[in-house]
Amino acid sequence: MIALSKKFAVDLAADESAAPPREPTATSEPGEPAGARSADTALSALVTREYPAVWRFLRRLGVPSSEVDDAAQRVFARVLGQGERIQAGSERAYLMRAAFRAALEQQRAKRRWLSRAAAVDVDETSSTLPRPDQSLAQREDLRLLDRALDQLAPDLRAVFTLSELEELTFTEIALALELPRGTVASRVRRAKERFTQAVRRLQSGGIR
Amino acid sequence: MTFDDEDALVARLLRAGRADGPSARALRAAPLAVGALLTSTAAHAALSQVGGAAVAEVGRAVSPLVLVKWIAVGTLAGSSLMAVVRAPELLRQKSEAEAQLVPQRAASLPAATAASAKLAELQPAPELPPDADPAAASSLPSSVTSAPRPDVAREVSLLDAARRALVQGNPAEALRLLATLERLPARALMPEATVLQVRALLAQGSRDEARAVSERFCKSAAASPQCAILRTLVATSVIQPRPSRL
Numbered sequence: 001m002i003a004l005s006k007k008f009a010v011d012l013a014a015d016e017s018a019a020p021p022r023e024p025t026a027t028s029e030p031g032e033p034a035g036a037r038s039a040d041t042a043l044s045a046l047v048t049r050e051y052p053a054v055w056r057f058l059r060r061l062g063v064p065s066s067e068v069d070d071a072a073q074r075v076f077a078r079v080l081g082q083g084e085r086i087q088a089g090s091e092r093a094y095l096m097r098a099a100f101r102a103a104l105e106q107q108r109a110k111r112r113w114l115s116r117a118a119a120v121d122v123d124e125t126s127s128t129l130p131r132p133d134q135s136l137a138q139r140e141d142l143r144l145l146d147r148a149l150d151q152l153a154p155d156l157r158a159v160f161t162l163s164e165l166e167e168l169t170f171t172e173i174a175l176a177l178e179l180p181r182g183t184v185a186s187r188v189r190r191a192k193e194r195f196t197q198a199v200r201r202l203q204s205g206g207i208r
Numbered sequence: 209m210t211f212d213d214e215d216a217l218v219a220r221l222l223r224a225g226r227a228d229g230p231s232a233r234a235l236r237a238a239p240l241a242v243g244a245l246l247t248s249t250a251a252h253a254a255l256s257q258v259g260g261a262a263v264a265e266v267g268r269a270v271s272p273l274v275l276v277k278w279i280a281v282g283t284l285a286g287s288s289l290m291a292v293v294r295a296p297e298l299l300r301q302k303s304e305a306e307a308q309l310v311p312q313r314a315a316s317l318p319a320a321t322a323a324s325a326k327l328a329e330l331q332p333a334p335e336l337p338p339d340a341d342p343a344a345a346s347s348l349p350s351s352v353t354s355a356p357r358p359d360v361a362r363e364v365s366l367l368d369a370a371r372r373a374l375v376q377g378n379p380a381e382a383l384r385l386l387a388t389l390e391r392l393p394a395r396a397l398m399p400e401a402t403v404l405q406v407r408a409l410l411a412q413g414s415r416d417e418a419r420a421v422s423e424r425f426c427k428s429a430a431a432s433p434q435c436a437i438l439r440t441l442v443a444t445s446v447i448q449p450r451p452s453r454l
Contacts, residue, residue, distance in 0.1 A: 043239060043242070043243060047238050051235055052229040052230060052235065056225070056228055059228065060225060068230075069234045069238075072230070073238060073241045073242050073245055076238075076242040077242055077245035080242070081245075081246050138227065141221050141223075145221040145222075145224055164222055167226075195218070196214065199217060199221065203214075
């Protein structure tokens, strides 16, 4: 049904129970129009709930840490601004679809840029800056994870990330990447094998 | 490495990947930033076409009232950008006009943009030749020769910094930067700064002060587009997060 019509509604109200607790706002007052309150709250709830997943997906697809927040914000703006009606519960799939496209566009743009500035090391541009809230071991693991993911083709990388990291079902991945469910299943299997091989290779080569 | 070790390593990497995520600050700022982007991507038009009961909430989610807030942000950002982008061009056009010293000089000013007009007003007026049209000469501002020139680039830079601070949830910092602006000897972007000031005041909960600033501005510039924006901002009290929460 979903793949046929592409007309869905984001029923944010129906999903509000699953949203994180609302934060009180400074100027929200009894006299304030209910529409404005509901508006900001619904938008904020959706973004707050789905932002981490979109962020992680973009990051694992190779979007540099310095650009990932901008990219994630654009993904939300694109999905919410295009007027497509998204069914409740399918928001994440639509966001992931937009994120995948955005990551591919970003990679293409980066390749174009790199072709003009040949001296730049690709790894340097996509390296993760240390964050104070991450332990050294976690950063090392993320680095190895990203290096292993770099060995995968974009389509395998996307299905692997959605399946193994975001833990989406095959049906959800099929919706997000506009693929038949059977194709998703076979790609996930292949991606797991390639990922494990890549980790093995990186470990045997002493690359951490 | 044994297969067990390998499995354990893969599992650990996947755990690290699942635990990764945006910083708390970026997560808190995201809704505000997305709202701002929605304005610039003409979300209003798209969402206004969305119909049906099933989309009632999303229709309200980006209602005109909320969009007014983002339109204000967009207007400010656009004005700032245009001032920067067009300033050299406008100054060049003005220099050319001055070089020609045609009687139509004064008449050409209204056709320029607001930024151009402001820049033109604050430029020293050239001396007219003896055969110049007296009507054109009389239409020139009499005090322009003594007015200090505004540092538009610095104004734009400070406005941008203040806007960034506000978007990142730090209205106090935004107000501090705007206070720096007020110390400049001449200002070309005062209306834009006032809009930002009111938004920052609303964001930190100083609604009465925001209203006072808005009324003071509208008293002196009732016809300006910024006045309408300010009135809407104050009247609708658009939701702004507290500094400590964003």
